[in-house]
Amino acid sequence: MKKVSNANRFAYAFLAFIIVWCTLTFSPRIKPDQYLEEFIGGVVISLIAAALSYKHLSQRGLYNLSPKRIGWFFAYIPVFIWAMIKANFDVAYRVLSPKKPIKPGIVRIRTNLKNPAGKLALANSITLTPGTMTMQIIDDKYYIHWIYVQSEDEKEAGDIIKGEFEKYLKEVFE
Amino acid sequence: MKKALAIVLAILIFIVFALAFVKIPFGEKMSTYPHYYNPITNQTSNMSLPQHYLTYGKNDTGATNMVTAIVVDYRGFDTLGEVTVLFLASTGVGSLMYVENKVKKKVRRSNAVVETGSKLLFGFIILFGAYIFIHGHLTPGGGFPGGAVIASAFLLLYLAYPKFHAKHEKLSVSESIAGLTFVIVGLIGLIIAGYFLYNFLPFGLPTYLFSAGVIPLIYVAIGVKVGSELTAIVDSMMGVRE
Numbered sequence: 405m406k407k408v409s410n411a412n413r414f415a416y417a418f419l420a421f422i423i424v425w426c427t428l429t430f431s432p433r434i435k436p437d438q439y440l441e442e443f444i445g446g447v448v449i450s451l452i453a454a455a456l457s458y459k460h461l462s463q464r465g466l467y468n469l470s471p472k473r474i475g476w477f478f479a480y481i482p483v484f485i486w487a488m489i490k491a492n493f494d495v496a497y498r499v500l501s502p503k504k505p506i507k508p509g510i511v512r513i514r515t516n517l518k519n520p521a522g523k524l525a526l527a528n529s530i531t532l533t534p535g536t537m538t539m540q541i542i543d544d545k546y547y548i549h550w551i552y553v554q555s556e557d558e559k560e561a562g563d564i565i566k567g568e569f570e571k572y573l574k575e576v577f578e
Numbered sequence: 579m580k581k582a583l584a585i586v587l588a589i590l591i592f593i594v595f596a597l598a599f600v601k602i603p604f605g606e607k608m609s610t611y612p613h614y615y616n617p618i619t620n621q622t623s624n625m626s627l628p629q630h631y632l633t634y635g636k637n638d639t640g641a642t643n644m645v646t647a648i649v650v651d652y653r654g655f656d657t658l659g660e661v662t663v664l665f666l667a668s669t670g671v672g673s674l675m676y677v678e679n680k681v682k683k684k685v686r687r688s689n690a691v692v693e694t695g696s697k698l699l700f701g702f703i704i705l706f707g708a709y710i711f712i713h714g715h716l717t718p719g720g721g722f723p724g725g726a727v728i729a730s731a732f733l734l735l736y737l738a739y740p741k742f743h744a745k746h747e748k749l750s751v752s753e754s755i756a757g758l759t760f761v762i763v764g765l766i767g768l769i770i771a772g773y774f775l776y777n778f779l780p781f782g783l784p785t786y787l788f789s790a791g792v793i794p795l796i797y798v799a800i801g802v803k804v805g806s807e808l809t810a811i812v813d814s815m816m817g818v819r820e
Binding site: 417420421424425428429437438441442444445449450452453454456457458460461520521523524527528538540541542 | 689690691693694695697698700701702704705706708709712785786787788
């Protein structure tokens with residue numbers, strides 16, 4: 405990964421903070437001059453918060469906002485929601501079925517994501533879909549608690565658990 | 579014998595308190611009281627105290643949040659004392675936790691999820707804390723909860739990175755500047771109008787961010803002060819780690 409200047413990373417942090425601030429302070433009945441005052445206050449606060457945390461926030465600065473990444477991110481949202489709906493029905497079936505078709509266990513899978521933020525997004529996506537939960541990440545190894553262990557093989561289990569996630573996250577974060 | 583004495587004493591105290599409270603008409607109209615003189619409107623009224631604050635508070639202080647108006651304006655001096663108490667607590671914890679021969683604790687590395695997540699969230703938590711204490715005069719919230727939110731951002735870093743240490747010099751600098759701001763604002767009021775913590779800035783329009791005179795200034799100072807004090811407390815409780 406090529407080195408990104410500090411000013412670039414600072415600008416990215418500032419932009420992220422001012423957008424969050426504007427959403428926090430907005431309300432449908434706010435008057436324009438009132439919103440302007442909130443915006444001025446927000447600029448000052450965002451500058452301070454960015455100065456404190458821009459080194460933590462991103463490695464890549466404004467390059468995070470390339471149209472390609474954003475496009476892939478928005479493409480990822482329906483994929484994720486669909487995976488979540490499917491997993492919800494699956495877990496509901498396992499809970500309600502009188503035969504109790506569960507076989508819980510912890511499996512180890514591998515990822516080829518390198519970026520820490522990408523790894524975090526994958527871990528949280530896995531945790532948010534019912535039935536699977538990320539317990540620990542060590543380097544490229546994920547330890548996942550699974551409600552019904554379909555395979556103990558690293559590769560095979562990884563393909564089932566990660567599904568489409570990894571392909572999209574790789575485009576967004578790498 | 580001792581038990582009987584204790585029971586008698588408890589009953590006696592209860593009777594004394596009950597007699598004292600019987601005379602105070604909680605929640606009743608103030609009309610049973612002698613007429614109350616209002617120095618601002620220069621007239622006597624028979625309004626109850628809460629009614630008085632709700633009626634005149636907005637004009638007196640410019641703040642739409644009545645609790646803030648009372649805490650920072652009417653009872654501003656008391657709040658200065660509260661902040662001092664917190665400072666003393668922080669100092670006390672620091673001196674109790676200080677160990678002469680610094681014993682270094684072995685620590686485990688935390689989870690990668692916590693590490694990355696805390697890095698990403700740190701700035702946003704700081705922003706949200708600032709949002710709470712800057713809007714103290716408009717919305718529920720203010721310096722104390724805002725400062726606690728900011729300290730929680732640092733607590734997250736402590737949890738994620740066992741070796742993390744907030745710089746004590748920086749914490750004391752920000753804390754001292756905040757405390758000084760509070761006192762200096764109070765002293766300027768004393769010079770201008772003859773009252774400590776007099777609200778000398780223009781009130782502006784209610785519900786606007788830049789309104790209520792010195793109240794936002796004081797709440798920013800309190801927020802920074804509480805944030806750095808609580809962070810210092812967390813830091814000294816974590817001890818020296820290896």
